[in-house]
Structures are given as C-alpha cells and as structure tokens.
Amino acid sequence: MRQSLNDGQLILNNLLKDMGQEVERILQGCIKTLKSLDRTQAEYWIAQDQVVNNLERQVDDECVRLIATQQPVAKDLRKIISAMKISTDLERMGDLAIGIAKVVRRIEGPLCKPLIDIPLMAEKALAMMRQGLEAYRTEDMELAQNLALQDDAVDHLYNQIVRDLLVIMSQKPEILDQGMYLTFAGRYLERFADHATNIGENVIYITTAERKDLNK
Amino acid sequence: MGQSLSIHNLEAWYGSNKILKGINMEIRPNQVTAIIGPSGCGKSTFVRCINRMHETLPRTRVRGEISLDGRSIYDLNPVALRKTVGMVFQKANPFPSMSIYDNVVAGLRLNGMKNKQELKASAEKSLRMAALWDEVKDRLNYSGMSLSGGQQQRLCIARALAVEPSVLLMDEPASALDPIATTHIEELIRSLKEIYTIIIVTHNMQQAARIADSTAFFLSGELVEHGPTSEIFTNPHDKRTEDYITGRFG
Amino acid sequence: MNDRLRRYRNEMMMGIFTVATLLALIPLFGVLGYVVTNGLSALNLEFFMNLPKGMGTPGGGMANSIVGTLIMVLIASLIGIPVGILTAIYLTEYDSASWFSMGVRFATDVLTGIPSIIVGIVIYSSVVLKMGHFSALAGGLSLSIIMIPLMIRSTEEMLKLVPHSIREAGYALGISKGTTIIKIVLPTAAKGIMTGAMLAVARVSGETAPLLFTALGNQYWARSLNEPIAALPVQIYQYATSPYKAWQQQAWAGSLVLISLVVLLNLIARCAFRSRSN
Numbered sequence: 230m231r232q233s234l235n236d237g238q239l240i241l242n243n244l245l246k247d248m249g250q251e252v253e254r255i256l257q258g259c260i261k262t263l264k265s266l267d268r269t270q271a272e273y274w275i276a277q278d279q280v281v282n283n284l285e286r287q288v289d290d291e292c293v294r295l296i297a298t299q300q301p302v303a304k305d306l307r308k309i310i311s312a313m314k315i316s317t318d319l320e321r322m323g324d325l326a327i328g329i330a331k332v333v334r335r336i337e338g339p340l341c342k343p344l345i346d347i348p349l350m351a352e353k354a355l356a357m358m359r360q361g362l363e364a365y366r367t368e369d370m371e372l373a374q375n376l377a378l379q380d381d382a383v384d385h386l387y388n389q390i391v392r393d394l395l396v397i398m399s400q401k402p403e404i405l406d407q408g409m410y411l412t413f414a415g416r417y418l419e420r421f422a423d424h425a426t427n428i429g430e431n432v433i434y435i436t437t438a439e440r441k442d443l444n445k
Numbered sequence: 446m447g448q449s450l451s452i453h454n455l456e457a458w459y460g461s462n463k464i465l466k467g468i469n470m471e472i473r474p475n476q477v478t479a480i481i482g483p484s485g486c487g488k489s490t491f492v493r494c495i496n497r498m499h500e501t502l503p504r505t506r507v508r509g510e511i512s513l514d515g516r517s518i519y520d521l522n523p524v525a526l527r528k529t530v531g532m533v534f535q536k537a538n539p540f541p542s543m544s545i546y547d548n549v550v551a552g553l554r555l556n557g558m559k560n561k562q563e564l565k566a567s568a569e570k571s572l573r574m575a576a577l578w579d580e581v582k583d584r585l586n587y588s589g590m591s592l593s594g595g596q597q598q599r600l601c602i603a604r605a606l607a608v609e610p611s612v613l614l615m616d617e618p619a620s621a622l623d624p625i626a627t628t629h630i631e632e633l634i635r636s637l638k639e640i641y642t643i644i645i646v647t648h649n650m651q652q653a654a655r656i657a658d659s660t661a662f663f664l665s666g667e668l669v670e671h672g673p674t675s676e677i678f679t680n681p682h683d684k685r686t687e688d689y690i691t692g693r694f695g
Numbered sequence: 696m697n698d699r700l701r702r703y704r705n706e707m708m709m710g711i712f713t714v715a716t717l718l719a720l721i722p723l724f725g726v727l728g729y730v731v732t733n734g735l736s737a738l739n740l741e742f743f744m745n746l747p748k749g750m751g752t753p754g755g756g757m758a759n760s761i762v763g764t765l766i767m768v769l770i771a772s773l774i775g776i777p778v779g780i781l782t783a784i785y786l787t788e789y790d791s792a793s794w795f796s797m798g799v800r801f802a803t804d805v806l807t808g809i810p811s812i813i814v815g816i817v818i819y820s821s822v823v824l825k826m827g828h829f830s831a832l833a834g835g836l837s838l839s840i841i842m843i844p845l846m847i848r849s850t851e852e853m854l855k856l857v858p859h860s861i862r863e864a865g866y867a868l869g870i871s872k873g874t875t876i877i878k879i880v881l882p883t884a885a886k887g888i889m890t891g892a893m894l895a896v897a898r899v900s901g902e903t904a905p906l907l908f909t910a911l912g913n914q915y916w917a918r919s920l921n922e923p924i925a926a927l928p929v930q931i932y933q934y935a936t937s938p939y940k941a942w943q944q945q946a947w948a949g950s951l952v953l954i955s956l957v958v959l960l961n962l963i964a965r966c967a968f969r970s971r972s973n
Contacts, residue, residue, distance in 0.1 A: 231628065231632075232632060232635060233635065233655060233656070293679055294675045294679065297654060297675065297678040297679045298654035298655060298674060298675055298678050299654070299655055300651050300654070300655070496867065498863065498866060498867065501863075501866060503792065524866075524869050524870070524871050525869065526869075527866060527867055527868065527869040528868075528869035531867065531868070532867035534860055534863065534864065534867075536860060538858070538860040538861055538863075538864045539864075540861060540864065540865075540879050540882075540883065541861070541883050542879070542882035542883045542885065543882075551865075551868060551870070551879070552868035552869060552870065555865075555868070555870045555874050555875075555878050555879075556868075556869060556870060601864070604864075604868065605867070605868065608868055608869060
C-alpha cells in the first residue's frame, strides 16, 4: 500500500543517515584538528560544510516532492515535517562542528593544556546524535526521552570546562585569547548536543503528535 | 513492452464543437502519464482519439496525426488498433451476461482464440496482473456483476490486459471507487507501467500527483503544460496550471 | 386545525384512489370469474383429445383447434421474432437517427395500432385469393404481421437499456461491431427480448379477426399447412354464436383454455425471464 510514499520515506531515512555520518566524520575531524592545531587540516574541514548543506537540500526537495505529490496525512505527514526539521538540526550541527575548525584558525599555539574534556564532550554529543537518529529510525520513544539525561551530562561537562579555563586564564593572562576560543569550542559542542536533543523531540512528535521540551 | 506515442496537431470535433484545438504531445514508453484539467477541457476526448473510439460516436471528426512507435495509427484498421491500445473506462463495465472468466477472455475468444489451455493461462495471468486472482480464483464462474465496484474495475483492467496491448488508456478509472479500492487501483497502475505505457485521465489531481511520472494539464481543448509530475506540482511554469492545481481556478 | 384539515384531505384522496383501483379490478376479475365458472363445467379430458362433434351434438372437443392455434403461433413466431429482432438491431445499432429509421419507427407505431381485422383482409386479398384457398400458412403470416411491430418495439427498448459503455467495452477490446452486438449486446438484453417475445406470442394467440379471413377454421384435422386449419379463437367465435347449448358450453371451455394459455405465457414471461435479471 502507498508504495510511492513508502519509497519516499525510505529515501528520507537514508538521506538523514548519510547526513548523520557526514556530521560525525566532520566533528571527529575537527576535534582532531583542534588537538593538532593543523591549519591546512582546518581549512579542509571548513570546506566540508558544502557536503552537509547539499544533503540538507536533498532532504528538503524530497520532502517538498512528497508533500506535493503524495498528500501525506497524520503520522506520514509528521514524519516528513520532522525529517525537514531534523535535517535543519543536522545542518546546524555540521556548522557547529566546523566552528571548532574555525577556532583553530585563530588559536596561536601551543595549547596551554592537553585537551581531555573537549574530546570527551564531543564523544558524548556524537553519541547523542547517533542515539537521536536511531530513535528516529526505529521510532523509539524511550531512546528519544533518554536524550534529556545525556544532555544534562553534556551541560555539566561544559560548565566544568568553563570553570577550568577560567581558573587557567586568571593565572596566565597571556593565554586569554586561547582560553576564550576553547570556551567557544565547548560552547559549540554544548549547542551541538542541544540539536541532538531536538532530534529526540521530533521523534516524540512523530509518535505521539505531542511537542515535548527535552532541553529543560 | 510499452510503446511511445507522438501526437501532432490533433484536433477533434463533436458536431460543430471543436473539442481539441491542436494538441502536440510526446508520451514516453513505460511511463504513467496523467491528463488533468477541469470538466470539458477535452481530456477524455483526447484519450478516446488515441484508440479511435471518438470516431465511433455520430457527428464526430478528428484531424491531425498520432503515431505509435513512429507508425501512424491511421494506417491501421481501428479494430486492430484497439488490440494494441487498450482502454479502461470510468465506470466499471463488465459484460453483464458473462462470468468472471468469460469477461477476462472475451477479447481473445471473440477475436477467434479457441485453445482452451491458452485461454485459461491468459485468464490467470491477466487476473494476477490485475491483482484480482486471489480474490476470484475460486469463483471464476460467478457473474462479473457479483463483484464489488473496485473488483469490477480490476476485472475490467484484467480484461483489457488479456488482449496484450502495449498502451493502456484509463479514463478516470477510480473516480467511482472508495479510497481503499482507489489505492488498490493506483498501486496496480504503478506496477503495470513496467509492461505498458499508461495514459490516465483523472479529475483528481492528487491522484495524478501520486501515480504519474509525467502530467499534462489541459484547458479548453489546449495542452497548457506537460512535464515531470514533481515539477508540475511544485513549480508549474504556467500561471493557469498553478491556479488549477492550487484550486484557485476561475 | 390546519393539520386536521390536511389529514382529512389526505384520507379523502386515499379513498378515491382505492375506489378507482377497485373499479378497475371489477372487470378483470369479472371476466376471469365468469369464464372460469362457465368454462370449468364443460372442461374435461375429452375436450383436449377429441374433434368437434356434429351440429348441436353434446360431447366432442377442440383438440384440432388447440393444435391449430399452436401451429399458427409457431409459424408467426418463426417469422415475427427473427424479423422483429433483426429490424430492432438495425434501428438501434446501425441507423438510429436517419430519416429512413425514423420512418420505419413511425410505420411500426402505426402498424401496432392498426385493427387486426385489416391485417386479415390484406392477407386475404394478397395471399388467400392468390393461392386460391385458406391455409395455416396464411393464418400464421397474418399473426406474424401483428407480431413484428410488437417485437421491434420491445426489442428496441431492451437494446436501448443495454448501456452504451458495454458496447464501448467491446470495441475497446478490439472486437468488431458485429461481434460486439451478437456476442455481447444481445446476450445482455436476452432476458428482456425473450420477455417481449413471450408477450407478443400471448398477444397474437388470442387474435380472431385476421384468422377468419386466412385460416378460416376446420372441423377436422388439417393435413397440411396448405389447407384451412382450426384455431381456438375462431372456434370459440363460431360455437358461441351458434344456437346450440352444447356448443355454447364448449365455447366457454375454449375461452378458459385460451385465457389460461395467455395467462401462462404472461407468467412465464414475467417470472422466468425477469427474476434473474438484476
């Protein structure tokens, strides 16, 4: 039944999966670059923005096509609307990851301390994104709701990073610039995790048609 | 395999009424082409010209050229043409005096096929293609009229398929059916395009959007726009097409 | 107040309709009852088996008349049914709107209305006089002339009832027009056409006037279709107008048989062919 609509939804699922993989690849690359402070690498990752943007446009086009030709209603409609929103979230997540590569452009090395918490935070944020997409794929409410807890953990980590950097900056004013940029990086990751939570909110919207704020 | 159709300057009259005013259109093989447009725009007449059914009515006239894989349909005798270009009508019209089985093989039998085995094989194949076999295989001797509306329409599709045409014309085949039966027919049309070139006239533009690869918009006997369905429904080039599909017509 | 007036009027109208209907039923059941009561007493096996006896002699039967009627109705059917059906096919399927077909239709209507005695006279002068004798053939022919317009009209109506979409479905399958009509349209209308034929047969089997000039009647078995033959209506006419009590009794019995035949044909037409059509 409704083979065209089903086919379209499959295309959307695959595109979102691809987007997730691209965003993951970019964020991991950017974190590596932040560790190495390699500026050529940084430029490479900044240019990767196009890949995610392209995918986002493909998702949009497919959604528009499905809405125009297949008249989706009820859950079908929510799925398609949510796919558009999730793709926007993923695109923003890609931007945030690339923001970290842009930070590399500004930092005059070497780093004041080995990076531990920021990569950890990136790992956690990525796990959230993966979990969000998995929840979307399987329409798993529990998985989606669980994102709120993980977001709290990421927020906590972010606060800790800010506190640590403040301590270092107050002791060594010459790394004030670097500290500020690293704070930005932390901030980006915190926002990244928020967008991952949004994916979870969309999953809840798809299954229950209710809007729930997981970002409290 | 489906055949391509090419229509040049097709004009058709009913009495002194000019219904088609010079249609030019290329129809690709193995695709579903939907014809949409308001009542009286000539869409039904258009498909009825393709199997030369229009000319069977009194006081009608046709001018222009239609070719099937490059060969003019006017070189064929109309009865032979209709074996290549099958048609399914708006209202399911099984032959009331015949059983389900007799309906399906009517086209073959009345054209002289006598071999019982062949007829039987063809009936099963056609009914399977029309996604009706499982529902009727145990009551092939029942009257065709004993089926539900949606089943009757699929019976008519099976009957048309049995003659093994390469082009299938459908004149609002689902307009008299409920949504479930309609979905059945639509899914069927999607699967049939593997083998046939399908031209479907429909009042229902959502239906055109759902099933057609390309869509043509007719207005007052003219072809306003013809293009890929997703384009027609997301970004029509002609203002009149946009007004029609958005329901802002007239 | 108004409401009561309305209800009063309604009941009054209902009353009028009921009375009118009862009035219409009186002659119908009157005739039937009269024939049954008078005819039943004279009806016995002998009536169906024997030839008529001599003038005023009691006993005897109308076997030859019953068979004669059946033979002439058969002849009439053999001519009238095919000609009527084929003409109707021509009129509906091939030439429905020309001057010629309008003319044919008009002529058919006129022919339906012509008193049957005129048909008798025409056959008398054109066939009986030419052949030099009365005959079963001439009788059958005159009945067929009454039958043809009935058959044309009823068949035409039945063919018109077959939706055009059925014909188009046939053409769309690459079936020629002729085959479509014979194999698809006719079978679809078959029950209706048969009903029409039954009613036409019932109608002509009671005809008397044309037979007086053509079949004449016969007190004995006819040995061929070429000689005068007995017929129930004619026999009834002759016996009823005779001065003999016994013959008058037999006329009643004949009437009862004839009415039963007509009723039977009507019943067959109505039940057998209508019950299965949707």
